[in-house]
Amino acid sequence: MKKTSLKDIAQQAGVSTALVSYVLNGKEKETRVGEAIAHKIREIAKELNYQPNHLAKSLRSGKTYTIGLIIADISNPFFANIARVVEDEAKKNGYTVIIGSCDEHAEKSWDLLNVLINRQVDGFIIVSCEGSESQVHYLKERNIPFVLLDRHFPEIQTDFVATNNYKASYDAGIHLIQSGYSRIGIMAYKSNMYHMEERVRGYKHALRDNHIEFRDSWLKEVHFESMDSEVKTAIDEILASEQRVDAMIFATYGLAINALKYINELRLKVPSDLAIVSFGQAEVFDLYYCPITYVRQPLEMLGKTSVEFLLEKLKTPDEGMKQILMEAKLIARESSKPKPAALSG
Amino acid sequence: MKKTSLKDIAQQAGVSTALVSYVLNGKEKETRVGEAIAHKIREIAKELNYQPNHLAKSLRSGKTYTIGLIIADISNPFFANIARVVEDEAKKNGYTVIIGSCDEHAEKSWDLLNVLINRQVDGFIIVSCEGSESQVHYLKERNIPFVLLDRHFPEIQTDFVATNNYKASYDAGIHLIQSGYSRIGIMAYKSNMYHMEERVRGYKHALRDNHIEFRDSWLKEVHFESMDSEVKTAIDEILASEQRVDAMIFATYGLAINALKYINELRLKVPSDLAIVSFGQAEVFDLYYCPITYVRQPLEMLGKTSVEFLLEKLKTPDEGMKQILMEAKLIARESSKPKPAALSG
DNA sequence: AAAAACGGCTTAATCGTTTAAACAAAAAAT
DNA sequence: ATTTTTTGTTTAAACGATTAAGCCGTTTTT
Numbered sequence: 053m054k055k056t057s058l059k060d061i062a063q064q065a066g067v068s069t070a071l072v073s074y075v076l077n078g079k080e081k082e083t084r085v086g087e088a089i090a091h092k093i094r095e096i097a098k099e100l101n102y103q104p105n106h107l108a109k110s111l112r113s114g115k116t117y118t119i120g121l122i123i124a125d126i127s128n129p130f131f132a133n134i135a136r137v138v139e140d141e142a143k144k145n146g147y148t149v150i151i152g153s154c155d156e157h158a159e160k161s162w163d164l165l166n167v168l169i170n171r172q173v174d175g176f177i178i179v180s181c182e183g184s185e186s187q188v189h190y191l192k193e194r195n196i197p198f199v200l201l202d203r204h205f206p207e208i209q210t211d212f213v214a215t216n217n218y219k220a221s222y223d224a225g226i227h228l229i230q231s232g233y234s235r236i237g238i239m240a241y242k243s244n245m246y247h248m249e250e251r252v253r254g255y256k257h258a259l260r261d262n263h264i265e266f267r268d269s270w271l272k273e274v275h276f277e278s279m280d281s282e283v284k285t286a287i288d289e290i291l292a293s294e295q296r297v298d299a300m301i302f303a304t305y306g307l308a309i310n311a312l313k314y315i316n317e318l319r320l321k322v323p324s325d326l327a328i329v330s331f332g333q334a335e336v337f338d339l340y341y342c343p344i345t346y347v348r349q350p351l352e353m354l355g356k357t358s359v360e361f362l363l364e365k366l367k368t369p370d371e372g373m374k375q376i377l378m379e380a381k382l383i384a385r386e387s388s389k390p391k392p393a394a395l396s397g
Numbered sequence: 398m399k400k401t402s403l404k405d406i407a408q409q410a411g412v413s414t415a416l417v418s419y420v421l422n423g424k425e426k427e428t429r430v431g432e433a434i435a436h437k438i439r440e441i442a443k444e445l446n447y448q449p450n451h452l453a454k455s456l457r458s459g460k461t462y463t464i465g466l467i468i469a470d471i472s473n474p475f476f477a478n479i480a481r482v483v484e485d486e487a488k489k490n491g492y493t494v495i496i497g498s499c500d501e502h503a504e505k506s507w508d509l510l511n512v513l514i515n516r517q518v519d520g521f522i523i524v525s526c527e528g529s530e531s532q533v534h535y536l537k538e539r540n541i542p543f544v545l546l547d548r549h550f551p552e553i554q555t556d557f558v559a560t561n562n563y564k565a566s567y568d569a570g571i572h573l574i575q576s577g578y579s580r581i582g583i584m585a586y587k588s589n590m591y592h593m594e595e596r597v598r599g600y601k602h603a604l605r606d607n608h609i610e611f612r613d614s615w616l617k618e619v620h621f622e623s624m625d626s627e628v629k630t631a632i633d634e635i636l637a638s639e640q641r642v643d644a645m646i647f648a649t650y651g652l653a654i655n656a657l658k659y660i661n662e663l664r665l666k667v668p669s670d671l672a673i674v675s676f677g678q679a680e681v682f683d684l685y686y687c688p689i690t691y692v693r694q695p696l697e698m699l700g701k702t703s704v705e706f707l708l709e710k711l712k713t714p715d716e717g718m719k720q721i722l723m724e725a726k727l728i729a730r731e732s733s734k735p736k737p738a739a740l741s742g
Numbered sequence: 743a744a745a746a747a748c749g750g751c752t753t754a755a756t757c758g759t760t761t762a763a764a765c766a767a768a769a770a771a772t
Numbered sequence: 773a774t775t776t777t778t779t780g781t782t783t784a785a786a787c788g789a790t791t792a793a794g795c796c797g798t799t800t801t802t
Contacts, residue, residue, distance in 0.1 A: 055758095057757095057758055057759085058758065058759065058760095059758075059759095067781075067782085068781070068782050068783075069758085069759080069760090070760080070761075070781080070782070070783080070784095071780090071781070071782085073759065073760060073761080074760095074761090077760085079761095083761090083780090083781095084778085084779055084780060084781090085780070085781085086779085086780060086781085089780085089781090103511070103514060103515050104515065104758085104759075105456075105515070105517065105757085105758050105759070106515045106516045106517060107452050107455050107456045107461070107516075107517050107757085107758075107759090108456055108757070108758035108759040108760090108787090109758080109759055109760080110452050110759095110787090111450075111452045111453055111456055111757090111758080111759075111786095111787045111788065111789090112758080112759050112760050112761090112786075112787050113759085113760075113787085114787075116452070126477070126481060127477075127478070127481065129474070132471070132472075132477050133472070136471060136472065136498065139496075139497070139498075143512075148495060148512060148516065149495075150493060150494075150495055151484075151496055152484070153481065153484075166448070167493060169448060170448050170449065170450070170451045171451045171452075171493065172450065172451060172452050309680050309684065312684055313683055313684060316684070316686070335654050335681065336680065336681050336684055338658055339654065339657055339658060339661070339681055339684065339685060340684055340685075340686075341661070341685075341686035402787095402788055402789080403788065403789060403790095404788075404789095412751075412752085413751075413752050413753075414788085414789080414790090415751080415752065415753080415754095415790080415791075416750090416751070416752085418789070418790060418791080419790095419791090422790085424791095428750090428751095428791090429748085429749055429750060429751090430750075430751085431749085431750060431751085434750085434751090449788085449789075450787085450788050450789065452787085452788075452789090453757090453787070453788035453789040453790090454788080454789055454790080455757090455789095456756095456757045456758065456759090456787090456788080456789075457756070457757050457788080457789050457790050457791090458757085458789090458790075459757075
């Protein structure tokens, strides 16, 4: 039972494939196909349950209506959700998305890029990982349309859609300070990715603007790959420092999860022993005995806009760069509630 | 800067495209291509950074090396993770995966199916949703290879890879009983999906085998779509029943998350006020103030095996059905620790 | 010496579409 | 009555690969 093709319909109708193609693509008007025959063709197509072969279409047209979505880490619920949004938005526009996770490895990202290029995706949406600058340059050179999502490289001119991480982190810091905390630590990934640097920078400026002297021992940078062990060490150290912190910002969801587990092991009470603000939304933060204050990034908007940008780029490739920074929102919960001492002070 | 094709290489080398194809596909021996020319072709290919066009290959060969993965609910971390496993395993075998989530809607599932069929995927791996039997029949009729994953229809002969839900649920019940709980409730989705029925059946049999009389008020079935509100009502009711339960089994991860939030609101202590066992693994269960006992399904094996089955089916379509039920494992934690009273009794 | 085999290459059909160009017949304009 | 226009249709090339079949010298076999 082979799939029915244009040819089959043409044969049954006793016409050429051209007519069938015209009719089934709604071009009967422009190409002046006869009423009767057009009707007949549609009937037969329905009867034979004709489904066009996308491969052939794409080969001919050079368009696959497929978007490659390369994500730095799909196990992160933030990215998983953003992937969903992208998929939905793309589907609405008749595009299919092929998702790949590079698990924060630039090499894997190269592989994915090549696989997807071979599959002739029309363009890419990319959550870049560290060390993938060359890939971005490659895409630019090859003139392959793409939009960077959530993370971008300030030194490379590209389209991008991202969060204002500096501001988000600054806000997180201010919030803690206003809640009465003054010795505030931050845990981030050891990385020279811009979004991560911005988060640290925002935090530092929040301290500075409130005349709190930043101390090196308050900044803990851990490696993504060995997060499990390094987080524990980092927590131990940051709590042992002579100026013991009374609050912490976690620059990512993954860090927060890991740290909270350890904090539980240590029997530390949140927020009385340690207040917490974290990046990244997830159900988990509702479920923790003390609901975690978190920075909510505009997930839906980020995803939607990235698709929008890309589709526009596909339509009119020569329009200028589109770049946007969106504001995150701090959701204040119990884990950073005003320090009792601060109320009277 | 067009992509380089076989033709380009052929022109540069001054030969026909046939030779280029032979060489680049490693068929130079069988097709007796001259040493020198073969070498030259390879050089030029490298120089022009030739990347074969997958569309053309697929159109010609009828194979896309693409698998369609249709998932009932990708926002469930269990399925998200299984998707990752499937993707990885497929990639290892040179296949690309196109993932789609139908969000538990049979209609959306139909759409996805059609989109992917048009894209000529070689086969499907499907986590079915309720009411999608007709789709399974359709695939069978059309002779499109597929494997059902995690959920299957006992009345339809298909390949499938799933968990032994009956056993898993039975074990969960036994575990609670042995820990001293005797009034055990269960919350499940209102659904006639087999996997859900099996979970309820296993639970009931655990009670029966321990001479505990099952009470209708202990079984709470809620609708997936209106879960948020129904879960609360269900919890209220199950706690108000004359024989108030002292333990609960949650048949899915989503139910557990929802219920735990409400249980927190009610200031119920786990496990002293209510012991808990849940299906589905996730970091969350480590993070809850009282680590949740859960049924760990063999996620990696499920995913891997489903790919294996499908690839075998693609190779030798006429081999018989492959069906496998895998055993889950109960991970006992604090949320179901032995009841103090039970220790002395 | 003729026939067969081999080595090295090209030709051309094919996969399923799209679409510009050509064509023929009918209708309209001159 | 001829030319032009319009209408409805077919032809065939193209997308980029694969591959059976063909071709033509050279070498080997008989």
